[in-house]
Amino acid sequence: MIDMLDCTDGRGIKIDEQYVDAPAKVILNVSNTVFKTEEKAAIIVKSKAGAEINLNNVDITEVAADNINAVWVDEDCAEFYDNVIVNGATKFLEGSQLVTSLEELEEKLEAAGAAGAGNTTIVISSDINMTGQTWTPIKVDGYNGADIVTVLGNNKTISGLTAPLFAGGFAGGSGIVIKDLTIDNSNIVSTNTLGSGAFIESVDSMDEITLINCHVKNSTITGGAGSRTGGLIGWTAGYNNVNDGPVKTYVTIQNCSVIKCTITCDGSVGGIYGHAGNNAWTYSLVENCTVKDCILNSTDDGSWRVGVVVGTANVGELTISNITESGNTLTQTGKTAPEGQSNLYGRFVPGSTGKLIIDGVEIK
Numbered sequence: 001m002i003d004m005l006d007c008t009d010g011r012g013i014k015i016d017e018q019y020v021d022a023p024a025k026v027i028l029n030v031s032n033t034v035f036k037t038e039e040k041a042a043i044i045v046k047s048k049a050g051a052e053i054n055l056n057n058v059d060i061t062e063v064a065a066d067n068i069n070a071v072w073v074d075e076d077c078a079e080f081y082d083n084v085i086v087n088g089a090t091k092f093l094e095g096s097q098l099v100t101s102l103e104e105l106e107e108k109l110e111a112a113g114a115a116g117a118g119n120t121t122i123v124i125s126s127d128i129n130m131t132g133q134t135w136t137p138i139k140v141d142g143y144n145g146a147d148i149v150t151v152l153g154n155n156k157t158i159s160g161l162t163a164p165l166f167a168g169g170f171a172g173g174s175g176i177v178i179k180d181l182t183i184d185n186s187n188i189v190s191t192n193t194l195g196s197g198a199f200i201e202s203v204d205s206m207d208e209i210t211l212i213n214c215h216v217k218n219s220t221i222t223g224g225a226g227s228r229t230g231g232l233i234g235w236t237a238g239y240n241n242v243n244d245g246p247v248k249t250y251v252t253i254q255n256c257s258v259i260k261c262t263i264t265c266d267g268s269v270g271g272i273y274g275h276a277g278n279n280a281w282t283y284s285l286v287e288n289c290t291v292k293d294c295i296l297n298s299t300d301d302g303s304w305r306v307g308v309v310v311g312t313a314n315v316g317e318l319t320i321s322n323i324t325e326s327g328n329t330l331t332q333t334g335k336t337a338p339e340g341q342s343n344l345y346g347r348f349v350p351g352s353t354g355k356l357i358i359d360g361v362e363i364k
Helices: 075-083 102-113
Strands: 005-007 013-015 026-037 043-045 051-063 070-073 084-087 090-093 097-099 118-124 138-140 146-159 166-170 175-184 187-189 200-204 208-217 220-222 228-230 233-237 249-254 257-259 262-265 273-276 282-287 290-292 295-298 310-313 317-321 324-326 329-332 345-348 355-358
Touching: 013 026, 026 043, 043 051, 051 070, 070 075, 070 084, 075 084, 075 090, 084 090, 090 118, 090 146, 097 102, 102 118, 102 138, 102 146, 102 166, 138 146, 146 208, 166 175, 200 208, 208 233, 220 228, 228 262, 228 310, 233 249, 233 282, 249 273, 273 282, 310 317, 345 355
Parallel strands: 005 026, 013 043, 026 051, 043 070, 051 084, 070 090, 097 118, 118 146, 138 166, 146 175, 166 200, 175 208, 187 220, 200 233, 208 249, 208 257, 220 262, 233 273, 249 282, 257 290, 262 295, 273 310, 282 317, 290 324, 295 329, 310 345, 317 355
Antiparallel strands: 228 233, 228 273
């Protein structure tokens, strides 16, 4: 038991370098402790094996301004961030930028997507109400040096959103990662002609698009003219030109949900994903997701293209597994769904390269 730490010149506790390659999780129990640190976080973790940190009657509020209530995971272990479990405090990645207001969110996301930004991690530490405010989707300028933009939602909620959170981006080396974030009570309208979704409109040749534990509920999502619209993501494509590429785009959507939403446009409509894989080098995974009590409607005059998960699966590869769905209404003006086809997808247009797998079964 530790009764008092008064670390005015450094950190409180650090699970140090010798644990970087530790074969097993480090377990840290701290009780009856007050942290006072001026320069560092209260607890810093540097362990690829992860850590379990249990705090009981611990006060870590009197620390440096950027480290309020902070347990930090070292940047060297960023890819193992989820291996660190904290009971009793907020966990951040070292170097993260904290967001507590709409103004901060807009400022920091714009900077993260700008030319030359490199990799950026933003942590949303408070619910954000945008009611009455107009949102401009954030573009990630990967062509000019914006790399991976990571948003850690910290299980917070954005409400009153008027447009998709991200416009998307272009060029290899860039990406968008969003975890543990909910969008609620929003009327989201897009003017993007390629795609629209509550979290991301359209993606062209970005290395990584990851949504984990992201949710949309009690909202409407309306796509722009000619667009493909999904509850979470609109349109994605990789790039297979060998002369100035290629770029393999990996899309991962796990443990997400779309509940009590109305999604509509004049192109493909999906509860999760509008149009998956507009290029052969697009690899998408949608698993452990829920679509419930949604209205999905397309006014397209072509073939049927409305699905609980995806409106159109195209020339890339799409794997769908373990989807929970109920109470959804799927309509397309003047059209009916093909008999005997899974309602998880609208149409499958594979060309010579496309692959669609649902619960381990390849669709032919």
